[in-house]
Amino acid sequence: MIITHQEMMCNDIYPLVVSLSNLSGDRRAQGIFSCEREYKMENTAILVDGAFFIKRARSIFGVKSPKELADLLYQHCHKHLSSSKGKTKNHLYRIFFYDCPPLSKKVFHPFLQKQIDLSKSSNSKWRLELHEELKRVRKTALRLGHVDDINVTWAIRYDKIKALCSHKINWNQLTEEDFSMNVKQKGVDMRIGIDITSLALKKQVTQIILISGDSDFVPAAKFARREGIDFILDPMWAPIKPDLYEHIDGLRSTFPNPNKNTPVP
Numbered sequence: 302m303i304i305t306h307q308e309m310m311c312n313d314i315y316p317l318v319v320s321l322s323n324l325s326g327d328r329r330a331q332g333i334f335s336c337e338r339e340y341k342m343e344n345t346a347i348l349v350d351g352a353f354f355i356k357r358a359r360s361i362f363g364v365k366s367p368k369e370l371a372d373l374l375y376q377h378c379h380k381h382l383s384s385s386k387g388k389t390k391n392h393l394y395r396i397f398f399y400d401c402p403p404l405s406k407k408v409f410h411p412f413l414q415k416q417i418d419l420s421k422s423s424n425s426k427w428r429l430e431l432h433e434e435l436k437r438v439r440k441t442a443l444r445l446g447h448v449d450d451i452n453v454t455w456a457i458r459y460d461k462i463k464a465l466c467s468h469k470i471n472w473n474q475l476t477e478e479d480f481s482m483n484v485k486q487k488g489v490d491m492r493i494g495i496d497i498t499s500l501a502l503k504k505q506v507t508q509i510i511l512i513s514g515d516s517d518f519v520p521a522a523k524f525a526r527r528e529g530i531d532f533i534l535d536p537m538w539a540p541i542k543p544d545l546y547e548h549i550d551g552l553r554s555t556f557p558n559p560n561k562n563t564p565v566p
């Protein structure tokens with residue numbers, strides 16, 4: 302049997318497909334077989350760091366309603382199933398969205414000097430509505446951790462702190478908008494890591510796409526790659542640390558680039 306050098310080269314990326322029925326009589330007689338490129342469809346799971354996604358989406362799309370943001374997430378997740386040129390199409394296993402319910406307790410506001418009920422805030426209601434919308438989205442699983450409601454701290458905007466220290470403004474010129482509450486999420490990174498490990502060990506998927514900009518996923522990503530998983534990171538055009546590149550198989554953002562105001566093909 303003779304196989305030409307050009308026909309052997311096509312096996313570098315895709316498997317060699319031998320098809321006797323498609324050969325001409327002369328080529329069959331010479332023992333020369335045709336070589337076709339066969340695409341292997343990936344079974345893809347998309348994992349979304351909710352807090353990161355919401356923050357980046359505001360800088361990219363502006364303020365959106367919970368329904369609009371849920372629809373945008375679904376649309377851009379599905380763009381990951383196609384190649385950049387749209388020639389290939391993968392299978393969606395599931396979208397996993399990781400977040401925490403908002404605080405629903407009363408806390409003391411240092412500027413207002415009184416207790417405020419966070420359960421009645423517009424941000425809290427918006428977050429809960431987003432979770433409800435995501436529950437209705439096809440092939441989407443909502444994975445919730447919890448927030449640390451004990452160690453709640455407050456911070457003043459950095460530009461205001463600089464202005465205070467340089468005596469450009471005084472304390473009386475601060476407003477309520479200059480203060481922000483800092484709360485820590487608990488259990489979100491752990492759930493992401495467990496799901497990556499479980500998907501890899503059970504061979505439920507062949508590709509994992511993580512929408513995040515955090516480096517906490519590195520140990521789980523390294524494990525998944527050792528198990529043969531194609532691991533792609535989508536940081537939504539946020540800058541990432543250079544050393545993260547060695548722990549992923551690819552970097553691709555399907556969201557519009559806020560720095561260029563042009564959509565990604």
